[in-house]
Amino acid sequence: SQKIEQNSEALNIQEGKTATLTCNYTNYSPAYLQWYRQDPGRGPVFLLLIRENEKEKRKERLKVTFDTTLKQSLFHITASQPADSATYLCALVRGSSYKLIFGSGTRLLVRP
């Protein structure tokens, strides 16, 4: 069956360090992969989108990589801040499926 896996354990890091979150998928051939941030009690907020023919995308302190051979995306936050503490979700869109499917998310805690 199709699966999107994100580390269910919280990632706890020191302020200023780089946070790296992982998204693995099986039995998908996604055309697009997206990353969202979600704070408690609020809807997810879009961060970055990367296409299947792109290896890397950057936006300010954020960087996403997409390896279709490994079926994996890595999401990096450099110079992390306590305000970056949230749950980060990856999501996939497959070709013409008209369905954006989310992973269960990884909670990031940045200690001051």
Add this chain to the structure above:
Amino acid sequence: KAGVTQTPRYLIKTRGQQVTLSCSPISGHRSVSWYQQTPGQGLQFLFEYFSETQRNKGNFPGRFSGRQFSNSRSEMNVSTLELGDSALYLCASSLEVSTEAFFGQGTRLTVV
């Protein structure tokens, strides 16, 4: 530009009742998707509408239904409510399902 508006924000219903939730997308967005979010299951895809047509549906029972109007506003309906339907229901709008999705604040439904 106004964001995605979901109404109501909170709802308490009794088992067996039915409920209708509303979503007003961002102006110009024709794709509207609905998700159910629970602590144990994460964000589960319900359905996606584009120009009044349902293009995809998730694995939910027939008690869950939706529609989209000509102005792109969307409603979802849950009939014969069960305790397990208690969740945060999120609506997302986008130009197309593959582009960035903008989420509303959600409707918190509690079934007692």
